[in-house]
Each structure stands twice: as structure tokens, then as C-alpha cells.
Amino acid sequence: MNILEVYNLKKYFATQKAVDDISLEIPKGCIFGLLGPNGAGKTTLIRMITGIFYPDAGEIILKGKKFDPENDAKYIGYMPEERGLYKKMKIGEQALYLAQLKGLTRSDAMYKIKDWFRRFEMESWWNKKVEDLSKGMGQKLQFVITVLHEPDLIILDEPFSGLDPVNSNLIKDEIYRLAKNGATIIFSTHRMEQVEEICDKIVLVNKGKKILDGSVHSVKQDFKENLFGIQLEKVPDIINSSSFEAIKTNKQELIVKIKEGHNPNDVLGYFIKEGINIVSFKEILPSMSDIFIRLVEGTPSARQFQEIDAK
Amino acid sequence: MNKILLIIQREYLTRVRKRTFIIGTILFPVLYLLLIFGTGYIAGRNKQDLKVGIIDKSGYFTEQLVANVNREDTANKLILIKTSEEEFKNEYDSLGYTGYVVIPENTDWKKGLDSLELNTNQTFGAGATNPLEKKLNKIWGEIKNDKLGIDTVKKNILAKSNINLQTKNIKNKDADAVAATWIGYICGFLMYLILLLYGSQVMMGVTEEKTSRIAEVVVSSVKPFQLMLGKIIGIGMVALTQFLIWIACIFLIYNIGKLSGSDESTMAVAVGNVQKVFTSVHIFTVVGCFIFYLLAGFFFYSSLYAAIGSAINEDMREAQSLSFPITMLIIFSIALMTPAISNPSSPIAVWTSIIPFSSPIVMMARVPFGVPNTVPWWQLGLSMALLIAGFIFTTWFAGRIYRIGILMYGKKPSWKEMIKWAFRKQ
Numbered sequence: 252m253n254i255l256e257v258y259n260l261k262k263y264f265a266t267q268k269a270v271d272d273i274s275l276e277i278p279k280g281c282i283f284g285l286l287g288p289n290g291a292g293k294t295t296l297i298r299m300i301t302g303i304f305y306p307d308a309g310e311i312i313l314k315g316k317k318f319d320p321e322n323d324a325k326y327i328g329y330m331p332e333e334r335g336l337y338k339k340m341k342i343g344e345q346a347l348y349l350a351q352l353k354g355l356t357r358s359d360a361m362y363k364i365k366d367w368f369r370r371f372e373m374e375s376w377w378n379k380k381v382e383d384l385s386k387g388m389g390q391k392l393q394f395v396i397t398v399l400h401e402p403d404l405i406i407l408d409e410p411f412s413g414l415d416p417v418n419s420n421l422i423k424d425e426i427y428r429l430a431k432n433g434a435t436i437i438f439s440t441h442r443m444e445q446v447e448e449i450c451d452k453i454v455l456v457n458k459g460k461k462i463l464d465g466s467v468h469s470v471k472q473d474f475k476e477n478l479f480g481i482q483l484e485k486v487p488d489i490i491n492s493s494s495f496e497a498i499k500t501n502k503q504e505l506i507v508k509i510k511e512g513h514n515p516n517d518v519l520g521y522f523i524k525e526g527i528n529i530v531s532f533k534e535i536l537p538s539m540s541d542i543f544i545r546l547v548e549g550t551p552s553a554r555q556f557q558e559i560d561a562k
Numbered sequence: 563m564n565k566i567l568l569i570i571q572r573e574y575l576t577r578v579r580k581r582t583f584i585i586g587t588i589l590f591p592v593l594y595l596l597l598i599f600g601t602g603y604i605a606g607r608n609k610q611d612l613k614v615g616i617i618d619k620s621g622y623f624t625e626q627l628v629a630n631v632n633r634e635d636t637a638n639k640l641i642l643i644k645t646s647e648e649e650f651k652n653e654y655d656s657l658g659y660t661g662y663v664v665i666p667e668n669t670d671w672k673k674g675l676d677s678l679e680l681n682t683n684q685t686f687g688a689g690a691t692n693p694l695e696k697k698l699n700k701i702w703g704e705i706k707n708d709k710l711g712i713d714t715v716k717k718n719i720l721a722k723s724n725i726n727l728q729t730k731n732i733k734n735k736d737a738d739a740v741a742a743t744w745i746g747y748i749c750g751f752l753m754y755l756i757l758l759l760y761g762s763q764v765m766m767g768v769t770e771e772k773t774s775r776i777a778e779v780v781v782s783s784v785k786p787f788q789l790m791l792g793k794i795i796g797i798g799m800v801a802l803t804q805f806l807i808w809i810a811c812i813f814l815i816y817n818i819g820k821l822s823g824s825d826e827s828t829m830a831v832a833v834g835n836v837q838k839v840f841t842s843v844h845i846f847t848v849v850g851c852f853i854f855y856l857l858a859g860f861f862f863y864s865s866l867y868a869a870i871g872s873a874i875n876e877d878m879r880e881a882q883s884l885s886f887p888i889t890m891l892i893i894f895s896i897a898l899m900t901p902a903i904s905n906p907s908s909p910i911a912v913w914t915s916i917i918p919f920s921s922p923i924v925m926m927a928r929v930p931f932g933v934p935n936t937v938p939w940w941q942l943g944l945s946m947a948l949l950i951a952g953f954i955f956t957t958w959f960a961g962r963i964y965r966i967g968i969l970m971y972g973k974k975p976s977w978k979e980m981i982k983w984a985f986r987k988q
Binding site for chain 2 (some may be wrong): 302303319320324327329331333334335337338340348349351352353354386
């Protein structure tokens with residue numbers, strides 16, 4: 252079952268087509284990566300999903316029903332890229348206030364805040380102000396506030412920026428735990444190594460359009476270049492085979508590209524026939540980062556302004 | 563709806579609990595009184611005592627006459643000088659005189675003295691030599707009375723020839739124009755201060771939410787319009803609380819004074835005066851109207867301030883240039899208050915107290931003169947209805963700008979662009 256479905260969503264600003272006809276489906280319990288270069292339209296897309304912006308056209312279906320920003324706010328937890336909290340307000344009161352705005356009752360909110368603060372070792376923070384916190388501490392607090400009301404859909408915009416590895420792992424573990432408990436997480440980022448590690452499914456947007464959609468595994472399969480790494484006891488100086496070509500030698504490891512119509516057995520067979528001992532053999536899949544760069548490459552790094560006449 | 567209440571509660575409580583609110587509420591009336599009495603005191607202290615020599619070449623001025631006027635006002639002295647003008651000219655400064663006046667030789671009492679010159683080495687402001695002028699006139703008057711043979715009895719008869727025209731409102735016997743003028747001024751100024759101070763508080767509050775990026779977190783839970791409305795109402799309640807505390811203090815002091823002041827002390831006199839004021843201006847009408855105009859006027863202006871607050875970024879100079887037209891409207895209203903008080907039934911007073919932008923201040927200056935005598939019911943009703951319509955419009959207008967501005971970073975928009983945002987199809 253899909254928790255969120257988006258069909259033909261459009262949002263045009265005066266000088267840009269920020270989101271131009273994007274459709275996507277996010278299954279329940281999935282950790283979903285929303286990728287794209289700066290200015291691709293990720294934030295605008297998220298703002299429409301969170302009800303901050305009205306789409307110019309298109310449809311948003313949340314939990315099988317048409318999205319109603321006013322009443323569905325409680326199902327969504329959103330952590331924007333630019334963190335925002337009241338600087339002068341006490342942390343406990345602030346968490347309580349924001350949880351109540353999401354529709355929690357006061358006592359319910361209080362109970363949950365206490366629970367989360369205990370788990371994140373933040374109990375001593377209650378009467379402190381946000382301005383007393385370091386950047387990383389503020390980040391942690393923002394995360395707690397985002398997920399406090401146990402939303403079904405959690406949208407995190409660059410959740411790890413500014414966090415040290417310990418706190419990064421703490422939040423990563425929480426993300427896994429929340430997903431295991433049935434929450435769906437949309438994860439907007441351009442840090443590809445995190446995407447590979449965490450996400451089940453990704454969508455890549457560029458210039459307001461969706462250019463890639465699928466699971467991390469299938470995307471990698473689609474973009475593989477038939478590269479294999481083979482470790483040999485001794486790398487021969489001359490390799491002459493019709494089934495593959497050596498691309499690069501790295502000490503004992505040889506990277507080979509298998510030609511169309513051949514398979515790994517041909518490579519292994521060649522070295523066996525030559526009498527060279529094979530230590531290991533593995534397929535080299537492209538990293539998400541390579542795929543990202545390959546797809547986005549060639550488009551200008553910054554979006555250009557354009558005139559949009561029709562509204 | 564429940565969420566707006568939460569926002570109002572937060573805005574109200576965080577402000578009322580602040581030390582600045584408590585101090586401001588107590589300190590403001592104290593400072594205000596200090597300002598009034600302090601400036602009066604300083605002005606009184608600052609007066610320069612003049613010592614002026616009179617060189618009388620005409621022979622009209624006698625020691626007796628000069629001594630008589632000196633007895634009445636001891637601060638400024640006139641002294642008849644026997645030495646010649648040339649001699650005195652050189653030595654007056656060293657003798658401690660401010661200057662000297664020469665009465666010409668050919669002075670004729672029938673023709674009169676049009677002007678005399680005070681020869682001095684100092685420069686005086688317009689009012690500084692008034693007591694001196696008064697003294698000289700008095701002496702001159704005595705001289706003429708003497709020449710005409712008018713004695714004290716006749717003089718007293720002449721003194722009673724002045725007619726003092728007093729207005730008496732025959733419909734409302736209690737009406738007291740002096741008290742109304744004072745209360746009108748106080749109401750107008752208080753309104754002006756509250757609109758400006760709390761209006762800019764709304765603006766700064768909105769800007770703070772925008773620059774600290776909390777706005778994006780909050781508007782994912784509530785509509786931007788709810789956030790704006792909650793803030794405006796919350797801060798409006800703070801202003802109302804402050805005003806009600808002041809009113810309560812006045813009643814408290816008044817009642818304590820009434821209890822303790824049974825004898826003929828100055829306190830009792832003061833209480834009597836206050837009582838007269840209270841009965842003459844229908845204090846409940848004034849307070850009721852004040853609360854209405856405070857809230858309605860506040861909503862009218864503060865929603866515009868909120869729109870500006872949403873459009874600007876961290877730079878406070880941007881706020882100044884954008885809020886200038888709004889601030890001008892308030893200052894213009896206070897400028898209109900003075901003519902409205904001096905003639906509360908003039909067409910300019912009537913119309914500016916009906917037009918929404920100036921009505922909170924000008925109408926509050928007029929109301930103490932009496933409803934429905936000075937301000938007919940239809941005027942008050944029309945003014946209130948238009949102000950309500952006015953703030954509904956400004957809130958709607960501001961809400962449209964706010965919704966876009968609160969999430970827009972970068973260049974500061976101009977008023978023209980903001981108006982375009984407001985009327986754009988969204």
C-alpha cells in the first residue's frame with residue numbers, strides 16, 4: 252500500500268518552473284530518497300506535500316485520500332533544511348507548543364516529550380533556551396520535535412548536516428526504528444553515500460522534472476557498465492582476449508569491462524587457461540554518486556531564470 | 563480554531579511574562595508623570611532673573627512706583643538709576659545689571675510710550691523679557707492713572723470691564739470642556755503610542771519567526787493566516803492588558819484618595835477635581851470607546867505591520883523604509899488630533915474621525931467631549947463600522963502578502979511587488 256501518491260504535480264513561480272509535472276509513489280514503511288542537485292525543486296515539492304504551498308496543478312493522495320493540509324498535518328512530520336526554533340523560548344515549552352500545534356493534547360504531548368528526552372539524554376535541557384544549544388544539539392532537538400507526534404510520514408531535509416558521527420548514528424538508528432515501526436521516511440539530500448546506505452527507493456529530480464525512479468538496487472543494475480574487479484596472484488603484462496578489455500590495473504587488482512554478448516565466465520576462463528591463479532572476483536556496480544553525476548552532468552550547475560507567462 | 567488559541571496563548575504568555583513588560587507597565591506612567599512635572603520644573607528653574615536699570619530722562623518714573631512693582635515680583639528687579647546714560651553704559655555690566663532702559667526726554671503721557679529698548683550685551687528668547695515688559699506697562703499704567711486722576715476705586719471699576727466668555731452646554735449641564743480637552747489629549751496620545759509600539763512589536767515578531775526559520779516548521783502544522791492572526795490577537799491582548807492595568811491603577815488611587823481625603827487637604831481637592839472630571843465626561847463611555855478603538859485600530863495597523871515584517875529579512879533598515887508609509891499615517895493622525903480637540907465639531911474633525919486610518923486617534927480625542935452631544939451616535943456608529951470593515955480588509959490584504967513573504971528569502975520586495983502578491987490569483 253502506498254502512503255503517498257503524487258500525480259502530475261506542478262508549481263510555477265514567476266521566473267521558474269520549480270516543479271514541472273512530477274508523479275511518484277511511496278510505499279508504506281519505505282525509506283525514500285528524494286535526490287537532486289541544488290535548486291532542482293526538492294524543497295518546493297516537499298512544501299507542497301507538507302501543505303505549505305498549494306500546487307498549481309496535480310493531485311496529492313495521502314493514506315489513500317485526497318490530501319487536506321489542515322487536518323492531515325498530524326500525519327506529517329517535517330524537518331526543514333534550515334532549522335527553525337524560537338531562540339528565546341524554553342526548550343520544554345517549545346516542544347510542548349509545537350506538539351500541540353500538531354494536534355496532540357497537552358498531557359499526551361508531555362508524556363511523549365519526556366520519553367524522547369530520556370532516550371536522547373536531553374532531560375537536563377527542559378528549562379534551557381535554544382540559544383544556549385550548540386548547532387548539533389539544536390539539530391537533535393529539531394529531530395525530536397519533528398517525530399514527536401508519531402507521524403506516519405516523516406520528511407527530513409538533510410537531517411545529518413552538522414552532526415558528529417555519534418549523533419549521526421543515533422539519528423540513523425532512530426530512522427531505522429521508526430521505519431520498522433511502520434513510519435515512512437522521505438529523505439531529501441544530495442549526500443549520496445547516505446542514500447546508498449539508508450534508502451530503499453529513490454527518485455532523482457532535476458530542473459523540476461523526475462529523471463529517475465526505482466529501488467537503489469534496480470537503479471544500480473540499470474546503470475551498471477559490466478565492470479568487474481579481478482584479483483590475481485600476478486597481473487600479466489599483456490592481456491589479449493576478445494571477450495573483455497582491461498581498463499585499469501591496480502597493484503594486484505585488474506578492472507575489466509566485459510564486452511557485449513560475453514559473461515563473467517569468459518573472463519575467469521581466460522585467466523584459468525593462462526594458468527594465472529585467481530584470488531577474488533567481484534562485480535563493480537556504479538555508486539549512486541556516479542549515477543547522479545552522470546545524469547545531472549551537462550545541465551548547467553545553477554538553474555537559469557526563465558519567463559513563465561501562463562499561470 | 564483550537565490552533566489559533568494555542569498561538570494566541572503563546573504570544574500572550576511569552577510577552578506578559580517578560581521582565582520588560584512588567585517594568586514597562588509600571589515605569590511608563592511614572593516616566594510620563596516625571597516628564598510632565600520634570601519639564602515644568604526645569605522650565606521654572608531655568609528662568610533667568612533680570613536686573614535692569616532705568617535711566618529716566620522724562621521724570622515720570624518715581625522711586626515709589628518702581629518699588630511698588632518690585633514688591634509684586636521679586637525675581638526681576640527694576641532699579642532707577644541716577645547716573646548719566648554714558649556713564650552707566652560703561653559700568654552696568656560690572657555693577658551686576660543685565661541691561662538698562664532709557665526713557666526718552668520728550669516722553670508725553672498722553673501720547674504714550676510705544677516701544678522702549680533694553681540695552682544689553684545678552685541675547686534673550688521671546689518670553690524671557692515678558693515679566694520686565696509687564697512691570698514697565700504696570701508703571702506706565704499707574705503714571706497715566708495718576709495723571710488722569712483715577713484712584714483705586716475707579717481703577718477697580720475699570721478692571722471689571724473685561725468679559726470672559728464661557729461656553730455652557732445647555733443639553734448636558736455637566737460638560738466640562740477643560741477636562742474633556744485634557745482627557746482627549748491623553749486618549750489620543752495613548753492610542754498613538756500603543757499603535758506605534760505594539761505595531762512595531764508585531765512587525766519584529768513576524769520578522770523574528772521568519773529569520774529564525776521557525777515559520778516553516780509552524781506553517782507545516784497551521785495555515786500562515788492562522789499564525790499571523792494568532793500573533794496579532796496575542797499582542798493585541800497584551801496591549802489591552804497593559805491598558806486595563808493602568809485604568810485599574812487610576813481607579814485604585816482615586817478610591818484610596820477618596821477614603822483618606824475626608825478633610826480639606828490637597829488630596830481631597832484633587833479627588834474632588836477627578837470626581838468632577840469623571841462625572842463630566844462619562845468615564846465609562848470613554849473607556850469603552852477606548853477599548854474598541856484600541857483593538858480595532860490595532861488590528862487595522864498591526865496587520866499591515868505584519869505584512870511588512872513578513873517581507874523583510876534580517877536587515878532592520880529594510881523595515882524602516884517599508885514601514886515608513888504606515889508610520890506616516892499614524893503620525894498624520896496625531897497631527898490631526900490638535901485641530902480636532904480645539905474644535906471637535908468642525909468638518910475636518912468629523913470626517914477624520916470617521917475615515918478608518920485616522921479614526922482611532924481622532925475619534926478618541928473627540929469622544930471625551932460627550933456622546934451624543936458633540937459626537938452624534940451616527941458618527942460614532944459609522945466610524946466604528948468603517949473601522950471594522952477597514953481592519954477586515956487590511957487583515958485579508960496582509961494575509962495574502964504574509965503567506966508569500968514568510969517563506970521568501972533574498973531581495974526585499976517593494977510595496978508595488980507586495981501589492982501584486984496580494985492581488986495575484988493563488
